[in-house]
Amino acid sequence: MNNKLTMKSMLGFLQGNTAILAVLAMMALGTVTYGSTFLNYGKNIYNVIRMASLIGIMGIGVNLCFFIGGRDLSVGAVAALTSVVTAYLSNYNVIFGIIGGLGVGLVFGFINGYVISRFKVQPFIATLGTQLAARGFALLINNEYSIPLLEGTEFIKKIGNESILNGLVSIPTAVFIILIALFSFILKYTHFGRSIYAVGGNEEAAEMMCVRVKAIKLAVFTISGLLAAISGIILTGRLNAGQPTACEGWEMTIMAAVVIGGTSVRGGSGKIWGIFFGVVFVQFISNLINLNGRISAYWQDILTGIILLLALFTQAYQTWRKEKVAERRELEKQLANS
Secondary structure (H helix, E strand, C coil), rough: CCCHHHHHHHHHHHHHHHHHHHHHHHHHHHHHHHHHHHCCCCHHHHHHHHHHHHHHHHHHHHHHHCCCCCCCCCCHHHHHHHHHHHHHHHHHHHHHHHHHHHHHHHHHHHHHHHHHHCCCCCCCHHHHHHHHHHHHHHHHHHHCCCCCCCCCCHHHHHHCCCCCCCEEEHHHHHHHHHHHHHHHHHHHHHHEEEEEEEEHHHHHHHHHHCHHHHHHHHHHHHHHHHHHHHHHHHHHHHCCCCCCCCCCCHHHHHHHHHHHCCCCCCCCCCCCHHHHHHHHHHHHHHHHHHHHHHCCHHHHHHHHHHHHHHHHHHHHHHHHHHHHHHHHHHHHHHHHHH
16 A cells, blocks of 8 residues: 555656656666766766756746746856856956856846836846847957956866866756755745745736735846856856857757746746756757767757647646646536535
């Protein structure tokens, strides 16, 4: 009996967290297809998770935006501008470089949040505007050229390339995991976290419950900008330079990872740790294509798009099913009372 209950609860957990199943399926496919080459942690899995972490740090902010029913298309461009500013200032002083990079994220995030909350502009349009502006500034600063990190910037280089726990976990992955844990705690145990879900679930109802909707939106988009900046600083160390063309197209990949991770496109529901499995899954697709060597890299976008559509279809079906069950229960209740 206990075994049946355990199996039932496990199946229920996996059903509600399909991203975990998707990652396991990709690992099984990689193992069957490429064997020890794929499973080699130091030469393959480690690098996949490190790259996924750089995307995932930005993905946490985008996930928060999804929770309130918004989108942030500017994170990739903000990360690129952060990278350029960080490299430029770090060549004079590393502390100034880090502060300047974080400042870029905060400013652009604040602009996004202010325009969206104050003037009620659609997040898609507002963040598209800041995306174009941030990318333009990144290209303008050094006439489209990258800015290499010079001597004295070892700290920036270390956070992008080194690891902890005897080489088991890269620093970007450690930062990613810490941020997931932090925001999981905030969302579950703080008034701010519960307010985020409330705004995404029903904005008018949230206002009636005295939730400061405008302040929540402003804070969420500012946090998203800050997280994009953190990823941009780490990426600067990884590339050993400020790269103005970095992160192009990452926005779509991130949003796909968010949805695959189980966050509702309607807002108001989802788990922040789902982004971990979402970005790892997307990176495994890229990894398997690279290991093959004969398949065009463009197949990554095609496959990610197909999987995203399947995830959206699954969400729509589950929502429709829940609504039908609720309607049936309400009808049964009315019949019982009559």
